[in-house]
Amino acid sequence: MNLVKYLIALFIFTFSFILTFATFTFPSRAEDSEHIMRSSFATTFQIDFEGIKEVYIYRPQTFRFVTRVIYQKPDFVYTEYLEPDQLKGKIIIDDGKRRIEYLSVEDRTRILPSFNHPQMETLREMALKVVLSNFKISFLSREEMLGREVYVFELSPKNTISPSLKLWIDKETYLTLQRETYGPGGEPVFFFRYIEVEFNKEFSREKLYEKIPQTAQIKKEPPLVSYFTEKEITEKLKFPVCFPTYLPPGYVFQAGELTEEKRDVKLIYTNGLEVIVLFQRPRVNIMMRHHRWVRTDKMRIRYVTGPYGSTLVWDGEDKTFVLMGDVPVEELIKVAQSVE
Amino acid sequence: MKCRWSKENLSAYIDGELNIITGWIIKRHAKFCPECQKELNELQKISKLSKLLLIKEPEFDFYEQVREKLQQVKIAQQEKPEIAAERKSIERMWTFLPQSGKAALLVGVAALLFFLVIYPQIFPAPSLSIEQFEEEYLRSRETLPWVESPALSATLMSAERG
Amino acid sequence: MANSDESLIRRFKNGDEESFKELVKRYQARIYSIVFAMMGDKNDADDICQEIFVKLYRSLYQFRGKSKFFTWLYRLTVNTCINAQNGRKRKLQTISLSHPVGESEQSLVEFIEQDGENCSIDILKNKELGMKINSAIDCLSDDLKEVFILREIEDLSYRELAKILQCSEGTIKSRLFRARDRLKEKLLPYINNS
Numbered sequence: 001m002n003l004v005k006y007l008i009a010l011f012i013f014t015f016s017f018i019l020t021f022a023t024f025t026f027p028s029r030a031e032d033s034e035h036i037m038r039s040s041f042a043t044t045f046q047i048d049f050e051g052i053k054e055v056y057i058y059r060p061q062t063f064r065f066v067t068r069v070i071y072q073k074p075d076f077v078y079t080e081y082l083e084p085d086q087l088k089g090k091i092i093i094d095d096g097k098r099r100i101e102y103l104s105v106e107d108r109t110r111i112l113p114s115f116n117h118p119q120m121e122t123l124r125e126m127a128l129k130v131v132l133s134n135f136k137i138s139f140l141s142r143e144e145m146l147g148r149e150v151y152v153f154e155l156s157p158k159n160t161i162s163p164s165l166k167l168w169i170d171k172e173t174y175l176t177l178q179r180e181t182y183g184p185g186g187e188p189v190f191f192f193r194y195i196e197v198e199f200n201k202e203f204s205r206e207k208l209y210e211k212i213p214q215t216a217q218i219k220k221e222p223p224l225v226s227y228f229t230e231k232e233i234t235e236k237l238k239f240p241v242c243f244p245t246y247l248p249p250g251y252v253f254q255a256g257e258l259t260e261e262k263r264d265v266k267l268i269y270t271n272g273l274e275v276i277v278l279f280q281r282p283r284v285n286i287m288m289r290h291h292r293w294v295r296t297d298k299m300r301i302r303y304v305t306g307p308y309g310s311t312l313v314w315d316g317e318d319k320t321f322v323l324m325g326d327v328p329v330e331e332l333i334k335v336a337q338s339v340e
Numbered sequence: 341m342k343c344r345w346s347k348e349n350l351s352a353y354i355d356g357e358l359n360i361i362t363g364w365i366i367k368r369h370a371k372f373c374p375e376c377q378k379e380l381n382e383l384q385k386i387s388k389l390s391k392l393l394l395i396k397e398p399e400f401d402f403y404e405q406v407r408e409k410l411q412q413v414k415i416a417q418q419e420k421p422e423i424a425a426e427r428k429s430i431e432r433m434w435t436f437l438p439q440s441g442k443a444a445l446l447v448g449v450a451a452l453l454f455f456l457v458i459y460p461q462i463f464p465a466p467s468l469s470i471e472q473f474e475e476e477y478l479r480s481r482e483t484l485p486w487v488e489s490p491a492l493s494a495t496l497m498s499a500e501r502g
Numbered sequence: 503m504a505n506s507d508e509s510l511i512r513r514f515k516n517g518d519e520e521s522f523k524e525l526v527k528r529y530q531a532r533i534y535s536i537v538f539a540m541m542g543d544k545n546d547a548d549d550i551c552q553e554i555f556v557k558l559y560r561s562l563y564q565f566r567g568k569s570k571f572f573t574w575l576y577r578l579t580v581n582t583c584i585n586a587q588n589g590r591k592r593k594l595q596t597i598s599l600s601h602p603v604g605e606s607e608q609s610l611v612e613f614i615e616q617d618g619e620n621c622s623i624d625i626l627k628n629k630e631l632g633m634k635i636n637s638a639i640d641c642l643s644d645d646l647k648e649v650f651i652l653r654e655i656e657d658l659s660y661r662e663l664a665k666i667l668q669c670s671e672g673t674i675k676s677r678l679f680r681a682r683d684r685l686k687e688k689l690l691p692y693i694n695n696s
């Protein structure tokens with residue numbers, strides 16, 4: 001009799017143990033991983049936060065940057081470079097309307113359209129979809145980092161040319177606290193982690209703006225950027241637009257941009273992490289140094305490969321094309337050949 | 341013994357630089373000596389591959405670049421008296437020009453400047469540098485949520501360093 | 503009907519600038535290849551090549567025609583390269599987006615070029631071999647390198663090489679033998695499985 005009771009107790013105990021364990025590891029379910037991914041994309045616009053971030057870029061040689069980052073709801077981002085010396089004092093303020101980049105060493109300012117304005121949200125949403133379809137997301141573990149609980153995820157590409165990622169995502173706010181990026185060959189490409197974090201901090205924006213000298217705060221408005229679909233571009237343009245029929249695995253059309261004269265087109269394709277950009281405009285001579293040539297039956301292409309991918313330049317019948325992207329150059333050549 | 345001699349001459353043999361008799365001896369020897377035959381094949385392969393690799397083409401506008409450089413050299417070298425003489429003749433022309441001619445010339449120059457400012461696109465488009473495309477590319481790249489802005493900085497930094 | 507070098511030079515001396523253009527077009531690829539191989543760097547090759555043709559332009563008036571024109575031009579080329587090498591410290595590598603990261607990949611596409619019609623992107627995969635050959639050539643001492651490069655690019659006879667490099671034909675023969683011997687030593691493991 002006692003034995004039966006004992007067995008029942010054991011059963012209940014194991015069952016409840018499994019249940020709790022299962023809830024602890026809940027991100028193993030696909031839609032939960034997806035939810036976390038989605039939240040992490042938008043999180044920088046939902047927190048008041050200050051942190052010190054350490055960034056490494058491994059190509060072609062190792063660069064190390066240290067930045068102070070401040071996020072303020074709903075669309076304010078402040079970045080200040082602390083290291084290296086050449087960039088010390090460089091400040092970027094993006095308030096959702098415009099983006100001011102102040103380079104202290106040269107006392108020079110650049111005004112750009114904001115990276116956080118509402119139209120960007122659509123682009124971000126799209127990038128997320130592309131990421132979700134291009135990568136297999138697996139939950140690796142729960143860890144502790146900077147005294148906070150984090151989920152560790154791995155994103156492995158479903159094709160052979162994309163990088164793979166490891167993410168450390170804060171459980172409470174979904175902010176990515178660390179990320180490692182590896183190239184298709186497994187070589188480290190990029191790495192960042194926060195070394196200090198402080199959540200729910202109050203700031204005065206004015207104080208932050210004061211860090212940029214008044215002389216540098218030109219009232220100039222940034223150039224207007226609008227994004228169009230493929231169809232809109234074809235209709236708006238003064239000359240027929242060429243689209244590539246081949247794209248590297250995982251890449252889809254993101255958006256097109258036009259200059260004000262509607263003569264230059266910029267087509268942007270993305271795999272969620274990187275972009276391939278195709279510029280086309282009436283024939284022009286493009287100065288390019290140190291390039292090499294590829295000759296195919298149809299065309300002669302000039303190209304160079306640098307730390308952020310390759311650049312191809314070639315002339316069509318009455319147009320000049322520039323193609324840039326961070327994929328193997330063979331892939332870009334295929335894209336170029338498919339442009340019609 | 342013969343092999344060593346043969347090997348020393350293989351290089352000249354593939355260049356076709358041996359006299360008929362020596363060439364014939366090497367050819368015969370290699371036919372029956374697998375070791376020399378192998379070495380001959382290797383040398384030919386290296387020579388063929390090196391040829392492929394070494395031959396390059398300069399930029400398509402190489403001649404124009406040379407012309408430009410020549411022009412610079414010429415200007416730098418031009419004897420001063422010549423320039424002075426030219427200037428004098430222009431001055432003389434100016435003084436001999438009737439008042440109406442002077443006025444027409446000035447109006448012409450002013451009109452040219454005016455159009456240059458208002459309609460820059462009328463005039464032959466200057467060549468564009470690839471850098472502005474690169475900047476645009478990096479801007480598109482950095483608008484993606486997972487791309488960090490140091491990308492552009494690293495490029496700028498290295499350009500400075502270069 | 504192609505003009506001979508000599509007739510182009512004659513016309514140039516009589517003030518015909520077009521004939522200089524023809525000379526440049528005729529020799530630019532060959533000179534460029536030689537300079538590139540000697541210097542092992544694209545930036546240097548561009549500058550030095552221009553320098554050579556500027557020198558040519560200015561000294562062509564003095565060309566007497568005692569030797570063949572190309573012998574004379576190649577000697578000018580080799581000397582300019584050697585002077586440049588002596589006078590130049592290796593520059594810091596620049597890495598802007600439009601600058602190639604390593605020279606190693608360089609040869610690959612030229613590889614494609616040479617292949618003309620069969621040019622397929624697959625050849626790009628032959629990267630490693632190309633890099634190995636390039637670095638092996640780069641490692642040769644200057645006197646071996648110059649004779650090897652001139653021979654392979656131009657298919658010059660030993661007699662012509664001797665004139666250009668101002669040494670005996672015997673020296674040319676032994677230098678070429680030594681150069682190829684060194685290359686073979688370095689490349690043997692790679693060429694047999696290609």
Ligand SMILES: [Zn+2]
Pocket residue numbers: 342343344346369373375376377
């Ligand atoms: Zn033998």
